[in-house]
Amino acid sequence: MKVRYKGPTFGVDGLTNNREYEVLSVDDLTGALRLIDDSGEDYLYSPTEPGPISDPSIRGRFEILEDDEQGTLAKAVGD
Numbered sequence: 001m002k003v004r005y006k007g008p009t010f011g012v013d014g015l016t017n018n019r020e021y022e023v024l025s026v027d028d029l030t031g032a033l034r035l036i037d038d039s040g041e042d043y044l045y046s047p048t049e050p051g052p053i054s055d056p057s058i059r060g061r062f063e064i065l066e067d068d069e070q071g072t073l074a075k076a077v078g079d
Contacts, residue, residue, distance in 0.1 A: 001073050003033070007060015010052050013039035020065060026076045033062070033076060047076040 001023040005015040014037060015021070021035045024042055032044035045051075051059040067073045 001068055002064075002066040003035070003062040003073065003077075004065055005050060005060055006063055007050070008058050010055070010058050011038070013037065013041075014052055015045070015050060015060065017060070023073060026072050031076050033073075047073075048078060 002020055003023055004018060004020050007015070007017060009016045016038055019038075021037065024034045024036065026033055026047070027044055030044065031047055033047050033050075034042050034044050036042050037045075047062065049059040050062060062073075062077055064073045064077060
């Protein structure tokens with residue numbers, strides 16, 4: 001599964017505008033997307049308003065590039 005982040009770039013270890021990211025899974029409890037961000041590590045991000053925890057004024061969105069057969073990302077992101 002793959003998404004493209006659309007929004008403000010934040011941090012050297014965060015998300016970059018227009019960059020593609022591989023989604024490893026959708027968290028069963030929170031619905032958050034577990035993806036490998038610019039740090040090279042996997043973290044959970046909100047499927048509808050991704051951004052840094054430290055600054056809630058910075059928010060973006062995800063575009064789905066590749067989903068699984070069950071439509072997991074479409075359900076999480078709301079497309």
